[in-house]
Amino acid sequence: MSTTYPRTKRSISGLLILCSIGISRTLCTERAKIIVSADGTGNYTTIQEALNSIPQNNAQNIIVLIKKGTYHEKIFIQKSFVSLVGEDRDSTLIVYAELRENWAKEHNGSDWGSAVVNIDSQATDITIANLTIHNNYGSLYHTPKHQFAVRGRGTRIRILYCNVIADGADTISLWDRVDGMYYHSNCFFEGWVDYVCPRGWCYITDSRFYGHNLSASIWHDGSYDKDQKFVIRYSWFDGVLGFPLGRHHRDAQIYLLDCVFSRNMADKPIYLPDSPNAREWKWGTRHYFFNCHRVGGDYAWFADNLAEAEGSPSAKSITAAWAFGGKWDPEGTMPAVLPFVARPSPREAAYEIAYNRATLKWVPSRNADLEIVSFGKSNEPEYRRSQKEAVFNPGVLERKTRYYWRVDEMSGSDTLRGPLWHFTTN
DSSP states (O other): OSSSSOOOOOTTTOOOEEEEEEEOOOOOOOOOEEOOOOTSSSSSSSSSHHHSSTTTTTTSEEEEEOOOOEEOEEEEEEEESEEEEOOOOTTTTEEEEOOOHHHHHHTTTTTTTTTSSETTOOEEEEESSEEEEEEEEHHHHHHOOOOSOOOOOOOOEEEEEEEEESSSSSEEEEETTOEEEEEEEEOOEESSSSSSSSSSSSEEEEEEEEEEOOSSOOOBBBSOTTTTOOOSSSOEESSTTBBBBBBBOOOOOOEEEEOOTTTTTTTTBBOOOOOOOOOOTOOOOEEEESOOOTTTOOOOOGSSOOOGGTTOOOOOGGGEEEEETOOOOOOTTTOOSSSEEEESOOOOOOOEEEEEEEOOEEOOTOOOOOEEEEEEEESOOOOEEEEEESSEOSSSOOOEEEEEEEEEETTTTTTEEEEEEEEOOO
16 A cells, blocks of 8 residues: 655646746735644644635635645535635645544444545636645555545535545545536546446546556446546556556446557456446447557557537547536636646647647636747747736648647746647647
């Protein structure tokens, strides 16, 4: 069982802070409304105190900045439009030991409160970003039984640039089977049986998975509505030798696109388990793949088969907004909460981008005052303009050409240097 948090490799690894030279400088305006710091230098010393201070009827996004440190507390999110954002992904840790069955025995069988981070059924528009959540019960008591890191029944929940880890099963369990819509990007997930197991609609991109079990890594319940789907894109799966990809006890619709599997993955398709609580799939086997590959050789069962899905969607059409059936666009409406510029569009290393209508978009850092855009054919792209907007139109481009771009940001008198991105035109 892992208790060492991964030093994550992510697209912002080259991010630098360049401070202005001089005796005095203008500090950036911190846009987080509430600051939590265990050493007493913030507004609160615990995360729960900060959450309790938010009005019950809150209807506008409130950023709660959590400074570096380890917070040994159980979190209850019962207000809407809340963003919990760590100062540093690997150094802002929420760690708590809780076994599901122990909690249930003490609370009349209820799961509410059995996780490290618990999200109320009435909560919506929650963002958790740039931190680590770990249920470490298994490491302390040597059991891989069910122990949630995140559990809830709310909807429109984003988890961004986070490590979500449990030393047992059901690591991340967002379970509103009727209206649940969940979006996760640039995350690391680790656990045992069914450690990523959403109900309803879920879209995960640019993430890494590590499983310790021989039952399944992913699981889905899409039985309430035939349109419900679980989409995973641009992600990496690894685990112990012989780890299986997935299973589900109820109807589900699972898409995996542009994913890479380690050589440890078993030659075992996503399956219906032989279990008393398993139900026959009334809508049949709905597991769809595109451009997925395994290190050491592919298995026949994850060959491209999007044409068999309802409507025969193309890979290009499968976006986050598509996954949620047009009910939610988590990328197009993503709040600026991270301490760095993120989510480039076109995505890093994209190809076949329309030469005559390319538009650059990104999500600014939360404290940015000005966006500084550099663009060109050199990997040291030339400065183009400074602007307030997080969108740039480069005009008509050359065909079959690679272009590089970068967005630096001004925050007070500091320059936040962004990562270098590139794409190729059609």
